[in-house]
Amino acid sequence: MENRKLTRCLEKPSRKPSGKNQYVIFTLYLFVGSSFCVRAKGATIKKDNSTGAIVVARIMRGGSADKSGLIHEGDELKEVNGVSLEHRKPKEILPLLACSEGAVKFKIIPGSTKEEMTSRVTKVFVRALFDYDPTEDPTVPCKDAAVAFKRGDVLQIVGTDDDTWWQARRLGDGSGRAGLVPSKQLHEKRVALQRPRALFKLQNIKPAAGLRRSFRLGRKSSRARKSAQLRRWSSEIHGAICPRTYIEVVPYHKEPKDRHRLIVLVGPSGVGVNELKRRLVISEPDRYGVSVPYTTREKRRQESEGLDYHFVSVQAFEELILNHRFVEYGQYRGNYYGSNLDSVQRVMAEGKVCLLDVHPSKIKHVYTSEFKPYVVFVKPPRIEELRLTRRRAKFVCDENSTQVRMFSEEDFEDMLDQAETLDSQYGHLFDKVIVNGDVAAAFRELKADVEKLDEPEVQWVPVAWMRSAPTKAWRSCSSLTGWI
Numbered sequence: 396m397e398n399r400k401l402t403r404c405l406e407k408p409s410r411k412p413s414g415k416n417q418y419v420i421f422t423l424y425l426f427v428g429s430s431f432c433v434r435a436k437g438a439t440i441k442k443d444n445s446t447g448a449i450v451v452a453r454i455m456r457g458g459s460a461d462k463s464g465l466i467h468e469g470d471e472l473k474e475v476n477g478v479s480l481e482h483r484k485p486k487e488i489l490p491l492l493a494c495s496e497g498a499v500k501f502k503i504i505p506g507s508t509k510e511e512m513t514s515r516v517t518k519v520f521v522r523a524l525f526d527y528d529p530t531e532d533p534t535v536p537c538k539d540a541a542v543a544f545k546r547g548d549v550l551q552i553v554g555t556d557d558d559t560w561w562q563a564r565r566l567g568d569g570s571g572r573a574g575l576v577p578s579k580q581l582h583e584k585r586v587a588l589q590r591p592r593a594l595f596k597l598q599n600i601k602p603a604a605g606l607r608r609s610f611r612l613g614r615k616s617s618r619a620r621k622s623a624q625l626r627r628w629s630s631e632i633h634g635a636i637c638p639r640t641y642i643e644v645v646p647y648h649k650e651p652k653d654r655h656r657l658i659v660l661v662g663p664s665g666v667g668v669n670e671l672k673r674r675l676v677i678s679e680p681d682r683y684g685v686s687v688p689y690t691t692r693e694k695r696r697q698e699s700e701g702l703d704y705h706f707v708s709v710q711a712f713e714e715l716i717l718n719h720r721f722v723e724y725g726q727y728r729g730n731y732y733g734s735n736l737d738s739v740q741r742v743m744a745e746g747k748v749c750l751l752d753v754h755p756s757k758i759k760h761v762y763t764s765e766f767k768p769y770v771v772f773v774k775p776p777r778i779e780e781l782r783l784t785r786r787r788a789k790f791v792c793d794e795n796s797t798q799v800r801m802f803s804e805e806d807f808e809d810m811l812d813q814a815e816t817l818d819s820q821y822g823h824l825f826d827k828v829i830v831n832g833d834v835a836a837a838f839r840e841l842k843a844d845v846e847k848l849d850e851p852e853v854q855w856v857p858v859a860w861m862r863s864a865p866t867k868a869w870r871s872c873s874s875l876t877g878w879i
């Protein structure tokens with residue numbers, strides 16, 4: 396790629412531009428696209444359909460064009476090296492640049508003042524709820540000018556002028572460079588286009604190829620795996636109906652007086668959630684606590700009230716249900732069991748870090764500023780490692796907690812299937828994923844991660860936890876509902 400120089404001349408500015416009559420020299424790297432792109436530092440151009448003019452479509456925030464302050468979105472390009480751009484298409488401009496020697500001189504009519512441009516820049520932070528890889532996106536105007544991100548990354552949205560492509564910086568990528576990311580509207584449209592496929596899947600419960608692929612070719616499929624597959628399909632439909640795009644987040648600095656955040660541990664049955672919870676409590680019983688569940692069953696001789704369970708009457712339990720005091724509850728052999736918000740609050744009021752393990756569908760009950768949940772997904776390792784690490788492990792295979800047996804090959808497969816389903820359905824809620832292969836390593840990682848929450852480091856939390864409404868800037872990008 397050739398290095399070129401850009402010179403700006405001003406022609407009868409319609410409004411007073413900033414940096415009037417200045418010549419700016421900076422290096423451009425040009426390459427072909429649907430418009431031209433000034434890689435990493437530059438701009439894209441497009442034809443204005445109403446006027447036919449060639450205009451600057453985007454200035455990459457933080458790039459040299461942006462820093463120069465002399466070229467802005469909306470500026471009209473009149474000439475390149477004295478050649479008029481009238482009636483030309485963006486793709487015809489690249490050869491003009493390619494055949495020029497040395498400096499490239501642009502003649503520009505400013506589209507708007509710098510003040511107007513600055514006022515359009517938003518300062519919103521969002522957490523991405525989906526992965527984006529521009530190398531796999533044929534519609535991105537310029538792959539090199541786009542920013543790749545993973546679900547959970549925090550992005551600073553710096554430009555939303557364009558309905559289709561926003562400009563954003565990925566926090567922590569070191570470069571500080573802003574680039575193109577799909578706008579909320581664009582991603583919603585894309586997800587909506589996938590909807591018929593998801594619906595087709597639900598109606599056709601036996602698409603042989605799909606089934607065989609996900610049930611691992613040639614293996615006998617268990618009922619549990621089939622239902623995991625069904626749940627995955629329904630989650631695709633849910634995702635299609637309520638597309639997860641971005642959620643606005645704000646920085647949260649934990650003060651010493653603030654309560655600890657609630658630690659929610661989720662994972663497929665048998666993966667080791669209880670094991671990790673137990674290890675944490677044993678490691679520092681004064682720091683970690685678990686919420687004591689409620690039940691309507693009779694107290695057994697060896698059990699203590701408030702330690703093993705809170706034993707309550709059916710009437711009291713049902714009142715608590717009506718008052719929405721349960722994070723999760725169910726019935727087993729005619730008795731109610733449930734995790735209650737009051738017992739979570741009690742642990743937190745003692746100044747301890749409360750550990751809660753619930754199904755991820757119940758996270759919404761604690762997704763509030765009061766609990767500020769930090770959600771850890773405990774994930775099984777690959778099947779080979781499961782076989783190796785669980786050789787001597789036994790698990791409770793019956794809910795009455797009496798039947799304990801060794802893991803079977805089918806249990807491992809069910810665990811992996813469940814993990815995949817949970818990840819596809821609730822992955823957007825996970826703050827941390829810990830692979831529980833070697834249990835000592837998983838425990839160390841979990842402990843270190845939870846301890847980090849007490850450090851002065853910034854934590855990004857949903858704006859709703861800190862304010863009653865999204866910021867004005869985010870409302871202008873459109874609000875986000877129904878994502879949880």
Ligand SMILES: Nc1ncnc2c1ncn2[C@@H]1O[C@H](COP(=O)(O)OP(=O)(O)OP(=O)(O)O)[C@@H](O)[C@H]1O
Pocket residue numbers: 662663664665666667668669670671784785788789790791831832833834835837
């Ligand atoms: N990394 C590991 N290596 C070996 N054994 C493990 C590991 N993690 C957990 N186990 C063992 O696996 C068994 C099941 O773990 P645990 O009871 O913690 O599962 P769980 O996720 O709480 O499941 P459930 O929700 O169904 O109770 C236990 O015997 C536990 O000691």
